[in-house]
Amino acid sequence: MRLAANGLSLRRGVVEVLHGVSAQLEPGTITAIVGPNGAGKSSLLMALAGLLPFASGDVTFAGQSIAALTSRERARALGYLPQSADIAWDVALETLIALGRMPHRDRKREPIDAAISALGLDSFRGRPVSQLSGGEKARALLARVLAGEPDWILADEPFAALDLGHQLALVEHLKDAARAGRGVVIVLHDLALAMNHAERVMVLDKGRLVADGAPESALDPVIIAEVWGVKAQWLGEAGQRALVARAGDE
């Protein structure tokens, strides 16, 4: 079911962090939101998740304004993975993942087990989260979202604390979720990850959507120079690109 932002503007205090952002997001694909620090990426993601009220415009899910959904309906449809991996209590991994069932008010075994298996966490079920490595914890938190069986997964920098191997493993898990028909939207800092793994890239700059489309066109060196102020060049072949960048004023 489609998720869309229509002319979305958003304030935080007196600062306007998004100006008239519109985008139709398609399920079954991975969309990356990129941009410099303070561009409004996380705000856009939270607004899409229904967690920030907007000054004007609307976010619609399956054609219906998300403001019209109850908080439980919204929670069932839109799974949100915040950037912070801070877990307050040293619960067992399985207990953590079962929290994903809260919007359904049940602790149904199958989706919990499916999420644990999908992320290869079967041998860690009873392990306290304090004894998980960074990569295992990141997978556990994604499994928590999957356990709620949301139509959409909205993840804020899920790769931030991960080494290369774990980044690629998590990318594959997100691709699996997209192949299963879920919509996946991720906020990313790493442009090469966006280039190689997203099907669509939205570039935000100072709260405005300045490019939106296939990665090769949205992350064109001209756009990177404009938005990030760096001279950039893509190396390698499509799907295996590497980015070389120099400060723009050299």
Add this chain to the structure above:
Amino acid sequence: MTRASLVFAALLVLLVPVSLLAGRVWIDPFAGAGEGPQNAALILMELRLPRAVLAIVVGAGLGAAGAAMQGYLRNPLADPGLFGIAPMAALGAVASFWFGASLPPAMAYWSLPAFALAGAALAMALLALIAGRTASDAAGGAGGGIALFTLAGLMIASLAGALTALAITMSPSAFALSQIVMWLNGALTDRSWSEVAIAAPLTLAGVVVLALAARDLDAMTLGEDAARSLGIDPRRLLWLLVVGVGLTVGAGVAVAGIIGFVGLIVPHLVRPLTDRLPSSLMVPSALAGACLVLAADSAVRVLPLVTELRLGIALSLIGAPFFLWLLIRMRRGQL
């Protein structure tokens, strides 16, 4: 019933008879009629039993409030005192020592609990005012709602503390002064069924309100944003917390004075026996709080001291070292 609830319920069942028999006068349950100490039945029914029931009520309220506060603030060092409700209730009680003397005798008896409850209600009203602001700030995206709210609670507590100190230094008479100081160190000495009648319904209502918040508190394990994405309404949660903690702590202070550390310690005793989610802690923490206060109150009665050790002091003497031990364990990353 969960394992933790069973453990502490069983402990409570063992503690109640001990508490009824222990004291300056030991009662022998196997003595025939007329053999035991004089007035044994009277001591039991009019002194020991209401005191034991009150210990259970106050302890249960403080235990449940502590579990809820730690869950809400996502911090194992949180305590019901952080909202400033207990200090405000204490300030109300201190005020009653000022004004109480000028009231007619019939009202004077009720003035202390009434003033204390009014103090707690005032703290809750202030918190509600700030909560309304905080929630609208959060809606505006300012964030940090919980931290702001906690700071506000601490400020209310500081203000109440300062006003209490002022009331002490300017106390109208030496007698009033000694009454205030005695009372600020909570105790259950010489309490009757009328205190039970005040505290029990309010505490029960408070625990029910906190129980309504239990599942929402579980979601807070993942942080405020993730909790909202799971469908939790932060404003509703805050209201449940303020009302629940206000009722339990306000009722406790109104009948027993300030009894610290119970809300802080008890969730730590319970947590290892559960899956560590806040909802799993609520009922066992109420039972464990009842056990702790009942045991401590029985202990202060039998200590061979000239005057009875105040319960509030006794629990602080246990509580402060426990807190230090907790901090050391946290430094080692064992929590």
